[in-house]
Amino acid sequence: MIWRWFFALSAVPLLFATGTAPAKNVATRVDATDAVRPAQVLVMLRLPPLHLRGGATYSGSYGDAASQAARRRIANGIARKYGMRVAESWPMPLLGVDCLALDLPPGLSVDGAIALLSRDKAVLWAQPVQTYEGRGAPATSDPLYLAQPSASAWRLSTLHSYATGRGVRVAVIDSKIELTHPDLAGQFSVDADFVGGRVPLAERHGTGVAGVIAAKADNGIGVAGVAPAARLMALRACWESTSGTRPTLCSTLSLAKAIEYAIDHDAQIINLSLSGPPDPLLDKLIDVALTRGISVVAAYDGAALKGGFPASKPGVIAVTDESLPAWPATVYGAPGRDIPTTEPGGKWYIVNGSSYAAAHVAGLIALARERRSGARMRIALKPNGRIIDACATLVSTSPSCDCECAIRRAQQARGKS
Template identity: 45%
Template sequence: MHLLDDWPMPALGLDCFVMEADSGVARARLVSQLAADPRIELAQPMQVFHALAEGDPLSAAQPIVTDWHLRELHALGTGRNVNVAVIDTGVDVGHPDLQGRRIVTRNFVDSGPFPAESHGTQVVGIIGARSDDGVGIAGVAPQARLLALRACWPSSTAASGAVCSSFTLAKALQFALDAHVQVLNLSLTGPRDPLLGRLLDAALGQRISVVAAVDTHSADGGFPSSHHDVIAVAGEQARDHPSTSLLAPDRGIPATTVGGGWSFVSGSSYAAAQVTGLVALLRGMAPATAPAQLRAALAPEVELGLAPRRPERIDACAAVVRVTQRCACDCIAGSTTHWRPRR
């Protein structure tokens, strides 16, 4: 084998090495032999992940502005002081809707400069574009601290246009852990991955809220959305998604695009991005709230200890009330301790 790359993984107490086998060597047998070596903690094949985007815009409005009463939520909180990591492709940080946002950028794909790329620009804009600036769209959490971590890259052969690997994703996850983020967005999917699973466990152990997009072509929603305690988000128009997933708008979502423009995008990648922004709002409003409590606020059946019978459509205003005990979105008092949103 030949050493291609290596990276420390302090969150797991491991050093990670990427090796390439000589041509003609059976990879499965080689991995099995390595796993049997007592000096090696974990051996696995390199796996490929892809973004969950679609290209059919169906609407000309920002659904969450009305569905989630976004303007009213911004009167209560904007995600200020909440660190949000987006592991995706590169981002056009010079976009008019992102200028002045002081976005932390890192490139874990190669040694080149941080590039402006499509999918990451769309996801980051949906989460954190500036609001009330006279241009473009309003991000769900317009004052959150954004970390754009490039672990994926454009691919003309992938249907979604972007792919990632186990190794690049692992490096980005380790950086997010070191940066002590509060919210992590993963708008991508792939096979279940042991190394990434351990890093997600470490993130959850650090009270990081992990939001991931559901792959409706996978029976369990795909990985990482199927990982325990991850907030799995599917599109409201999608079919055959797991009953434990939450539903958010996924069609005709206005988003920032490379080159300073805007377009309408569709797919669970963007549904997850909106929920990531909402989680950042909730964490900013109630910093002491644990991730499990935030997840329960978004899914009341979980809060009551009930098994979800079907995917739940997110009620953002009700989630704010459950977390903050403050009236939101033109609600009326039901009692001294409970608030009932006005329909």
């Protein structure tokens, strides 16, 4: 039972060419492949109580050799009992579970395996390994700044005179980002891979999303990100398919690993420019993030039931391309059409889709968090619609005091405090 999470990505290249932490591969198997492999299910086992564990911090393994061996025996015993094989085991202490990916034997369906495993007293729950795609598509002082819709619609240069997202930690859970791109180099605090396998080349979707959020400003090239002083966490949980349309895919397990990593490493914002079916494991992890005050931003999929998951989840900030004719009252509209952004190879290109609308909002929240640390996030809207008013999200505007006026007053008030 394979589902897809859709990244809204379209892109047409622009004819421009031009220190981060070392890459960390924290996965143990290759998910990024279109090759045929055995059907799988995910199985959650309860972790031993905290006082029985060798360590409670996040990692790919925990405890001493004896406890790890005991966990392997339990996992292998469950797999053998049903004729399955343990493909991967990953502890998730934030949820108090050990997550197993089990390969199914020929002839056993995913639904049949879940029914079998769900009756086992050792199993908390079993679920499909679901697949997700990005919600984006290539479209037919910074040279491209004036081409950015946010430059005029959001008055980006005015916003940057007030806030740049300095020091705010934004987890970009996506495909492989080109960390050495001239508009992105130095913007990252973390580079971690939850897909595994060979070290991949940089991929378009993740690189483009990162550029919208935090491309350098005033460096004389390319574009300016919404939050150019934010610190990005490049968390690869997705990969480019080898199909002709090059969709960007993710799995339940790779996303779960990345989300838990982001939570455990103090991300303040998690950007999920993707959409797919509801998923119990991801749902529980997002609940943990929201409980800890992390802003979770997701792309809305107009073709999916309720806009797709995680955009449909209460508490998640769901965002769509504001140029669409209509969308639900629970969804915010942001720039998502004809967006210039970063492309692998030190280039730039034009993209469309709610993936990039979501990235705009992740950047805007970074600006707000810089100025209102710990405050409840409030997104202001323009009159008669659900389109975001970026300036009013940061400062109090009025008919008699526009964005420039409100920013100036806020700066003066800050100087007096």
